[in-house]
Amino acid sequence: MRVVEFARDLKELLRSRGVRPSYVRLKVLQYLLTEKTHPTAEEIYRALISEIPTLSRASVYNALAVLSEAGVIQTLTIERHEGRYDAKTEEHGHFQCEVCGRVYDFAVDFGFLRHEALEGFLVRKRDLYFRGICPECRKGGESHGKSGQDASSW
């Protein structure tokens, strides 16, 4: 029953944002909400194709574009060659591990950030992308330990 209610809530969420809650859109959004891994369009497609055998890649891209435009999800440009998507809309930072490629969220307080240089600019979106090595990969292969500082030292 809880799944059904969850789905109904998502429908309402979409409707409230002026987005028609089509099947594909709901499924894509649901996947993004349950998987916290910031999947790529391809990953979403692969995950949903078993459940929606007629699904096409273009539908996934369409759904992502519509959801993103409506502000229901956000598009990460943390990687140059592929987009990643995030259902969390509050402001937070993203860290991508250069070894395993995983993208982690982290809380960040933009309040202290100074950028007086931007007077006159209308700022709509602020993205903070960090890159480096995640704790797991640091443990696994210390051979990767080139130069660099620990985050905690900053």
Place this chain on the structure above:
Amino acid sequence: MRVVEFARDLKELLRSRGVRPSYVRLKVLQYLLTEKTHPTAEEIYRALISEIPTLSRASVYNALAVLSEAGVIQTLTIERHEGRYDAKTEEHGHFQCEVCGRVYDFAVDFGFLRHEALEGFLVRKRDLYFRGICPECRKGGESHGKSGQDASSW
């Protein structure tokens, strides 16, 4: 004469970083240093093809990859579908105008940024990307004035 000296300095710069100063690499670096607009690979190619008629896109990509790996330039992932390049290596923020596409630099003090959540992570690179509308485009077409806040209010 000053141009010649400039070129000689760039040669030295590259050599000091262990990069052989080939003609294409020098020209690409020089272009990035004089044009502050964070051009794409395509823009660099178009700009240099008149001067180097034999130039190929791949050469530009190769040069950019080598320069980037050597830390002489940095690669921006501010756009999903194409990379942009920056000869400035000090830490600073980037603002992309959603109307004209231009990318502006802005000074930023990361010192105040809080991100305790990243303990255990090895942070190698920090990118701050803002998006919105630049002063010029705000003047030009006020029709684009949807919702959003002024940067100075943050």
Place this chain on the structure above:
DNA sequence: TCTTGTTTTAGAATTATTATTGAAATGTAC
């Protein structure tokens, strides 16, 4: 139900980027 507009599909097309490969340049040993 019929109409009208929207969404999905499948595959072709496009675009940025990377891999490959032969040629040229450079380095090294004699």
Place this chain on the structure above:
DNA sequence: GTACATTTCAATAATAATTCTAAAACAAGA
């Protein structure tokens, strides 16, 4: 200086993500 080995270059070909197109399926309102 010459012969050989190695590195680097740059052009073509290939790849992979994304978008486009046209047709079919669907949904909502009259």
